[in-house]
Amino acid sequence: MKDTAMIIPTYDDMLAAHARIRPHIRQTPVRTSDHLNELTGAELFFKCENFQEPGAFKVRGAANAVFGLDDAQARLGVATHSSGNHASCLSYAAMRRGIPCNVVMPRTAPQAKKDTVRRYGGRITECDPSTSSREETFARVQAETGGDFVHPYNDPRVIAGQGTCAKEFIEQTDGLEIVLAPIGGGGMISGTCLTLSTLAPEVQIIAAEPEQADDAYRSFHAGRIIADDAPKTIADGLLVPLKELTWHFVSNHVSDILTASDPEIVAAMKLIWKHLRVVMEPSSAVPLATILKNKERFAGKRVGVILTGGNVDLDRLPWMAG
Template sequence: MIIPTIADVMSAHERIAPYIHRTPILTSSYIDGQVGASLFFKCENLQKAGAFKARGAANAVFSLDAVSAAKGVATHSSGNHGTCLSYAAGKRGIACTVVMPRTAPQAKKDAVRGYGGTVVECEPSVTSREATFAEVVAQSGAEFVHPYNDPRVIAGQATCSKELLNEVAGLDAVIAPIGGGGMISGTCLTLSSLAKQVQVYAAEPDRADDACRSFRAGRIIADDAPQTIADGLRVPLKDLTWHFVKTNVTNVLTVSELEIVDAMKLIWKRMKLVVEPSSAVALAAVLKNSNVFVGKRIGVILTGGNVDLDNLPWR
């Protein structure tokens, strides 16, 4: 297992700079009042391809040597990683194949194809996803870029919290959603190296709470096909991301489906930002656990804004 370092993060930030947005950090006095804390929202919903995963995907794609790049890249993804990998591959002019659950939002399938990627559908389970993907790689020889359990990807995701630290002084904690753990791992990597005093919290749906149960048990507990509106958080931890979670995360906080919808609506209404359900999980956890965060300065990572407008969770 190769564990990325802060030097990898610095290199990644320089490498991906031409291909990503340095996303804004916004505040809301209304939401601050609801929590009793000062919240700083890192708006990765405004990132290239609509999600933070553009960072890790770009770092992985532009780290490849010419021989490997010529074979193209491939991955499995519920949507955002596949979209972002297709975006990065397009920027480098190489092929990208994405294995996606047939139940993934149509908007996310369309986005992968829109960036020039090829979609191969599978059944909505981790088992089916990995089996289908193995067939794709065997046929194409493409470079596998894992959605989160990849040191290149984690180093790229870590650049998000690096920017947050550079722009907001005196943070007490940072919170982000957790599925497979790529963003949380990147956040842990940055903060444990550059700001050890800042705590890291992970937020997760009740209906896909394997990271929370893993955290409590001290070992990875994986669910095969959890059902939640936060479709980007249905995947389990792997060995590399588990390393960061067990070592650096202060707590994993879970929220209900209704709490996710309420937080999503709040961001749309008060901040005029389009965020997807997975992205709203972090604020939902802060609102539910305001006693933990009251009086503190909290970085909240809004991870993505790729919403299927024909299937909003409150319709």
């Protein structure tokens, strides 16, 4: 397994990634809502990555890693650990190339996400819901299979792939002044920083995080990585900590990190479902929740919001009783 953790991807890497993955992803649409604009006082533009075939933006980075492998490594397949969306997206990309994919997932991951991984041919090994258990279990699985480790976010190939989302967003939407995306491990935010720092350096980049899993917020203000081992929040896609590579982008290019409580996240999720009429998961609602909480900061601005994923259990929506 190559150590790719501190190879810093470049803008040219992002352009190469976009050319490589174009046959395997969708150029997702940008949606608007008059009601949400009135509610926030801003002009909001939502980049709907929940419309990707596997239901999340992570197909971009996963496809870049999978289709960048040489034939010898590809025969051994790929392996990763993930709470859900990276697992499903890597399984999807591996299926399209016809290679094996082994995934370590927390046993508490939503059933909908496990079902998606299996539908795309991924083989799941479950672990305890903590970062330490996830990484220990993965080390065993990776040693047994020999698959190329595609880290969910601390991988230059993944970050270059995620950066293609911001490229499309800028090309689809004129005059954005701010772009917000959720932050967990920081893959999407890092890709956004990678692209916008060259393509549109005037655009402010803000990350949005759950209050109950706010290690990126605390890291940002402390000037060093602070990692929580097993935070709990309804935004289950944002449970993992920053790593060295994503911290590089966050510390150098992110303007601020804003947080929202779980009830605020659920309220924002309901608004998006109702007024954009799209299916998305709690993690994707965190940016709107922070905008609603800090309206004065965004009033009168043209604000891009990346809806990162839509893999949610429709029988267990957060506003359902019981």
